[in-house]
Amino acid sequence: MALVLVLIFSYLIGISKGQLRVGFYAETCPEAESVVSAVVRDALQSNPNTAAVLLRLHFHDCFVQGCDGSILIEDGPGAERHAFGHQGVGGFEVIERAKEQLETVCRGVVSCSDIVALAAREAVALASGPFYQVPTGRRDGRVSNISQAGDMPDVSDSIQQLKAKFLNKGLSEKDLVVLSAAHTIGTTACFFMTQRLYKFPPGGGSDPTINLEFLPELKAKCPQNGDVNVRLPIDRGSERIFDNQILRNIRDGFAVLQSDARLYEDQATKNVIDSYFGFLSPIFGPFFETDFVESIVRMGHIGVKTGSRGEIRRVCNAFN
Template identity: 60%
Template sequence: MLRMLRMKRRSRSDNVATAAIVAVLVLIVHVTGLSEPEGRQQQQNLRVGFYSKSCPPAESIVHAVVKEAVLSAPRNAAILLRIHFHDCFVEGCDGSILIDNGDPSERPASAHSGVGGFEIIEAAKARLESTCPGVVSCSDIVAMAARDAVFLSNGPFYEVQTGRRDGRVSNQTLAADMPDVNDSIHLLKSKFRQKGLNDKDLVLLSAAHTIGTTACIFMDTRLYKFNSTGGSDPAINPRFLPVLKSKCPRGGDVGVRLALDAATEFVFDDLILHNIKNGFAVISSDARLYDNRHTKQIVELYTQNGTSYKHGKPPSFKAGFAASMVKMGQIGVKTGSEGEIRRVCSSFN
């Protein structure tokens, strides 16, 4: 009997100790945020049709503004796609890049050099405010505008989950870890992994460069300072190198722009991946996708045709891109009582 009593006391003591350990672990997870990858918990509050009752015309209003912008200047499609990427990679998809309150804000950061389209987002916001004041967030407008820009460029249409709220933080120092055009493949992979994106996402989201341009300022290292001898990137096809150098000569105008996919500059297709495979990538970060075994396999997977693919129908590039865009749009979102709904996208309330 005495032995049984001791065993019961020990069991009761063990249970108390176990409960205490669990409580501590729960507290650690809560404080450090180790329980979920970035944005996983918040994304549960995102849903397709979030504004179906509170602002039914929200998506059609954004689409109309984007269509006007793309018809007036086709390059606006790439601009709107890029602003979504840059927004999501700093502080999550919360519209932090839209804030324009001088040097402290994120917008002037060197990592965002060349990012534009802010006036298009503001135009959409103004129309929404006149119809549904204080309802639709700027971060959701950015996400919907990117989707519509892709679709209007012959790309896929995909459903955008909405319900994001706008962040209250915007500081250019937070943009320091943005993927850079001269990053190695290992650094690019690392930066994407930190956002919960894998190698497939890296390849497919990089393929957004199928539309848009770059400036010669981003070509100097690749063309003239790639190694210690001051040579060019050996990954550039020998037939393509003189073309690039003629557009961006040493000491020339760094503001000159060149298409990332010259053959179909304004058409959203998979030609950019074929260019990467054949040494015709324009910027270094695209070419680096062929430096690593895993990313190289993904590029090759999406550049096979039906006759060369041995496992049935090859995967759809457009469907894959759409899935990666939805995934990217969930990074670090703020929902529920977090953040705010800005009245003007460039200013905190």
């Protein structure tokens, strides 16, 4: 029943917001979504972590200049994708592979930014998350500049900074929590853990909000003088399944990332997390999957270019 609600609700969102719409390519390229689906499925068979990578790529694309494929451009060190805030972002080759196949069946029709959004949906579904309708019709941007990616949310941001950055994109405190819960799949590098484990301000040491049962486990995986490129699951115990376990971990002090842990220090975001685990939830409370779909569809509308704005790139890593 919950999945049915997700599908209906997200469909209504898709046909009611902006100039994007569900089924945009139904006549011009009816194979568009099935082609992207097949490419993503093949990529996940080779590397299951690709699901998290593609979901993160969609987020990072939308947070800089809107969802316009600007992060895909590779035209030198000044391109957006080389920004500090985009460290570790990947999945570019999957998007290029889908674009190449689409150009053989409907040349010059499907935008790279839509491919990113569709690939993220497939990634979520293949990780046992909800399958939702994706409003399409985005066009690709003509600007990709590293200087415009300086305000990405960061793992070391305070909760006030995170809330402000999301609000600046038209996203609520609830969106902040639910989209952060996308960390339910994937890994992070010890590089992002050093400060939290060994140099936590103001006096150094470890972040006191880390559960004392969890702290030795984190330090064993990321020793102080160890390899900062070693990776560890972001969602303890559920790294490849899209579910709300990440929110349980945040509540119980088992958050891996500092930015996730901060969500339980603010009353507004704490209330959102607790709402999924109340006595009457999920029977009468909010459904996490439904809320996630609402939030990611809303995020997918940030700064979109439609109509005559932007372009449909021939390849995703270069302007026409």
